[in-house]
Amino acid sequence: MKRDFTWIQSLGILFDSRKLSIAAQKTPICDDSVDRLSLSFDFEPVLLSAVSGATWRPAAVFGVSITRSRDANSVVIEVEGNFKIEANVVSITEKDSRVHNYGVTEEDCFAHLDLGFKFYWLSGDVNGVLGQTYGGDYVTKVKMGVVMPVLGGHKEFGSSSLFAVDCAVARFNGIFNSSEGFEYGDLNCGSGMDGRGVVCKR
Numbered sequence: 001m002k003r004d005f006t007w008i009q010s011l012g013i014l015f016d017s018r019k020l021s022i023a024a025q026k027t028p029i030c031d032d033s034v035d036r037l038s039l040s041f042d043f044e045p046v047l048l049s050a051v052s053g054a055t056w057r058p059a060a061v062f063g064v065s066i067t068r069s070r071d072a073n074s075v076v077i078e079v080e081g082n083f084k085i086e087a088n089v090v091s092i093t094e095k096d097s098r099v100h101n102y103g104v105t106e107e108d109c110f111a112h113l114d115l116g117f118k119f120y121w122l123s124g125d126v127n128g129v130l131g132q133t134y135g136g137d138y139v140t141k142v143k144m145g146v147v148m149p150v151l152g153g154h155k156e157f158g159s160s161s162l163f164a165v166d167c168a169v170a171r172f173n174g175i176f177n178s179s180e181g182f183e184y185g186d187l188n189c190g191s192g193m194d195g196r197g198v199v200c201k202r
Contacts, residue, residue, distance in 0.1 A: 007112035010038075011087075012162035014172050015079055018042060019163050020075065022087055024111040030091035036111050037089055047112065048075070086116035101189035127169040129157060 010023035023038040039046035041058055048056045048068060055067040063080030073089035091111050097104035104110060124136035132138060132151055142151060151171070159167040 007093065008115065009112055010162060011085075011113065011115075013077075013085075014163060014165070014174075015082055017174055018064075020064075020077065020167065021162065022075070022085075022113070024089045024113050026061045027109050027111045030093065030109045030111075032091065033072055035089075037073055037075060037087075039066060039075070081120055084118040089108065090114045123171070125171060128172055 004191065010021060013020040013022075017043055019040075021038075021040045025038050027034070027036050035050055037048075037201045039048065041064075046056050046066060048054055048066060049066070050071055052068050052071050055065055057065050063076050063078075063082075065076075067076045067078075068074065069076055069086070076084065076086050078084045089111050090113070091109060092102055092104050094104065094180070102110070119134075122134055126132060126134050129152060133140075156168050159165070159170075165172045
């Protein structure tokens with residue numbers, strides 16, 4: 001691979017028996033006014049009006065919503081009592097490319113997801129590249145002072161597809177029971193996602 005950067009192009013989100021995906025579509029030209037978001041719920045496309053404040057809710061599932069925070073490329077996804085995700089499609093600019101040597105051209109641009117997470121309840125047995133740091137008994141195993149410690153690799157976290165739970169440290173069982181988790185105190189976040197839970201903002 002000529003390019004191997006740590007951008008997030010798509011997410012597969014599992015909760016209960018549901019599957020929700022969000023992705024930044026490939027784009028030949030960087031234009032923030034053109035919507036490059038791709039959304040699906042249980043493998044059916046989510047059609048969301050291109051107007052800030054437009055909200056989509058599945059008819060058969062309570063407490064799930066996807067709301068546009070701008071006319072294009074920004075949404076807030078929420079499952080009540082479980083999590084909230086802010087997602088924005090971000091294009092790599094020519095300046096970014098020059099500074100970091102990404103090799104972006106007008107015919108070969110990048111779009112990726114900039115994400116903010118808030119979890120209302122978490123089990124003490126969490127795992128993941130960064131997620132394990134939320135564990136109640138977590139003790140760091142990496143060198144102090146590392147800007148972004150990555151804990152583990154492909155052998156722990158590699159899976160066969162976006163929604164597969166076949167990675168070595170998978171915890172998902174399709175059951176959400178907040179009484180089994182532990183509660184975090186109220187937090188204030190500069191992104192505006194205030195309230196009870198854990199905030200992760202890149």
